[in-house]
Amino acid sequence: MQNKAFQEYQSLDSHEPELFKILIVDDEPTIIETLRSFLQNLDIGQVTGADCGEEALEYVEQNQYDYIFIDLMMPGMNGIDLLKKIQPYHYPTNIIIMTGYPSMNAVIDSMHNGAADFLVKPFQFDDIKVVLKRLQRLRDLKEKNWALHQELGEKKKVEELNEQLGRRIHLQTILFNIVNSLSEMNQPNEIYRYLVDKAVESCIAEKACFMIYDREEAKLLVLSQKGLGLAPGVKADLTSGSNGKRMIDGVFIQSHFGKAFTGKIPLDKPYTFDGLISVPFNIRNEPFGVLLVADKKEGIPFDKEDEFILQFLSKKAALNIENMALYGNLKENLLASFMSLVSAIEAKDSYTQQHSSRVTDLSIKLAKKMRCSPEDIKRLELTGPLHDIGKIGIQDSILNKPGSLTDDEFAQIKTHPLIGVNIVSPLGLDKGEVAIIRNHHERWDGRGYPDGLSGEKIPRVSRILAVADAFDAMSSSRAYRQALPFIVCIHELERNSGTQFDPEVVKAALAVFKNEGYSSR
Ligand SMILES: [Fe+2]
Known part of the structure; x- marks a missing residue:
């Protein structure tokens, strides 16, 4: 049987009776007990007490509360700090700040951080009823708002997933086209041209250059380029880096790519620098060349996806070149055998x-x-x-x-x-x-x-x-x-x-x- 106080509470609004979860946070146990007894008198739900902010936070992380009463002044984590931390967990929760020394600043600060109401200590039973009445409608609105927020969040999540899926399909298409196109090529020059064309197309960039490593002269030799106006055969000097590795001197980059680049580009790993990206081109794990791409459209910097595509392109092309060399040797050996066969026939x-x-x-x-x-x-x-x-x-x-x-x-x-x-x-x-x-x-x-x-x-x-x-x-x-x-x-x-x-x-x-x-x- 419901008590008189609850009927009184019910009469505050036309809502059906429902059970709420309530948390009271105060370092004074007497306050918790007083408030607990008032609320239990109203028979409106389950009341939990916490004597500090840290304990309250643990409860909040695991439960959804409808009302949280927080003491403003507590040792350790104070009421405002706790309020800020609770916000991400319980958006529809009504939080009531309690204090014995209300000041305008404290009220503004609390409201600014999401408190729904203010309760001045010491409080009476009627004060609680007034606060709950005031907050009930607000709580409904907050719940609806929360539901809408969740729905929008879901929609946004679906949109994000769709976008991710779209990007993934786009990436897979690029990779598939690379494998497919390379498989149809049987001349190294065709591959060198394809490298720069595909690099520019995939990264939506304006310039690309593929160079091979000339060990004897310690230079890189341009084999193919796009958007640079460079003739094949132009050479870039290589200088030894601090670890003894070969690196492209910035002078080449400055003069041909128009970048104010004074550093050096390593040949053995991908490198990104303001509007320029380079990926190594290795054959049997040995440096063979380097692919440089520059000036992404609208000045956008190169990202991890560009690096991934260029590395994939470089690795697949290198594999094709390697296979051509192996096949070339095989073909030469077989031809030599057949030629000796022909000589044998003719000798008879x-x-x-x-x-x-x-x-x-x-x-x-x-x-x-x-x-x-x-x-x-x-x-x-x-x-x-x-x-x-x-x-x-x-x-x-x-x-x-x-x-x-x-x-x-x-x-x-x-x-x-x-x-x-x-x-x-x-x-x-x-x-x-x-x-x-x-x-x-x-x-x-x-x-x-x-x-x-x-x-x-x-x-x-x-x-x-x-x-x-x-x-x-x-x-x-x-x-x-x-x-x-x-x-x-x-x-x-x-x-x-x-x-x-x-x-x-x-x-x-x-x-x-x-x-x-x-x-x-
Ligand atoms: Fe014949």
């Missing part, structure tokens, strides 16, 4: 000795005459000597047969381009290089082998090698006949131009022979 037949290198030489001359691309000329240089490597799979008795071949024997001969392609497959040759081996017996009229391609469907390098191959075969002695006179060879080329051979290649061959005085042969 004195008639065909040096055939492959003569065919390659003539092919290159024809390609140059026809203004083929440097890439195609390189392909002929590399793969020309291997065009007949597949003959290793054909019986010597067929290869060196003095008389004419049977249909079956000719069918076997026709397999040598495809056998050759299989032999060189570990080299990872490109399409054009493979075509030299696979299609050097195709005919312009489509009656060749193994694919029966015709006209311009036959790769140009294959059409060139076909003419050089046929010319060398005719102009050198074979097991079954003597070398044909030069003039006969020329007539054969002309006679078969447009049927067996590409007319453009035959025309180039005639021009080359004329220039070089072959007719005297």
Whole structure:
């Protein structure tokens, strides 16, 4: 059964009765007890007492109080200090400051720090009722405000999470693009250019420069740049740092990046300086170069995310360069083995000795005459000597047969381009290089082998090698006949131009022979 005092308290407002949690903080136990008895008389909730600020703070950290009565003057932590500390924990709590010596300053200070009311000691039961009545409405408002505040906080949290997620997706996209783009590159120069382009794009910066470390000259050599107007080959001096490590002298930075930089940039770790960032470029953990990026748009300083992206870019690019070097060695070794294989085939037949290198030489001359691309000329240089490597799979008795071949024997001969392609497959040759081996017996009229391609469907390098191959075969002695006179060879080329051979290649061959005085042969 509710007592009279509680009915009185209820009548103060139209609220349903509810149980509150109340904390009283005072260094005088009698005050705590008096107030506790008043409040218990009202039967409005659970009352806890604390005799100092520190103890009160422990309670507050673990409980949510509706009302806290705090004595202003306490030894140790005083009422105002406690008030300031409680604020972050209990926003909707009504805090009532109690003092026996009220002053205007103390009232203002308390209110300023979040106190809801003031109670002057000694107080009467009626004083408590008045204060509670006054605060009840305020407490409701505070609760609503708190709920709204929480809701806004949640919304803000979601927005922050969304923003974080957006940034993460953006970062992952950049990293994915870096890996993807690098995987398609097979030339170091392409990678050096990509480094500066991607650095500028990812950091939204204006300048970037990639330099490699020249140990002998103790200099850094510019390989690629963007936004600096530097020619490749410009050198930056390196000076020894205090720990003996190589560092870029500030003079280079000052003159090319326009920074008032008098220090030195280390080569072995990322470094950020007012509008400039550098990341090392290591190969097998050894300094190989450095990537410098400067002038982020709108003067924003470089941050940790920029550093992360640039380091990722530098590490992936370095790995690609390293792989290219390893692959280059592997390719060179395999090529050397295959070349000795070709020499072995040719050595078996004195008639065909040096055939492959003569065919390659003539092919290159024809390609140059026809203004083929440097890439195609390189392909002929590399793969020309291997065009007949597949003959290793054909019986010597067929290869060196003095008389004419049977249909079956000719069918076997026709397999040598495809056998050759299989032999060189570990080299990872490109399409054009493979075509030299696979299609050097195709005919312009489509009656060749193994694919029966015709006209311009036959790769140009294959059409060139076909003419050089046929010319060398005719102009050198074979097991079954003597070398044909030069003039006969020329007539054969002309006679078969447009049927067996590409007319453009035959025309180039005639021009080359004329220039070089072959007719005297
Ligand atoms: Fe051949």
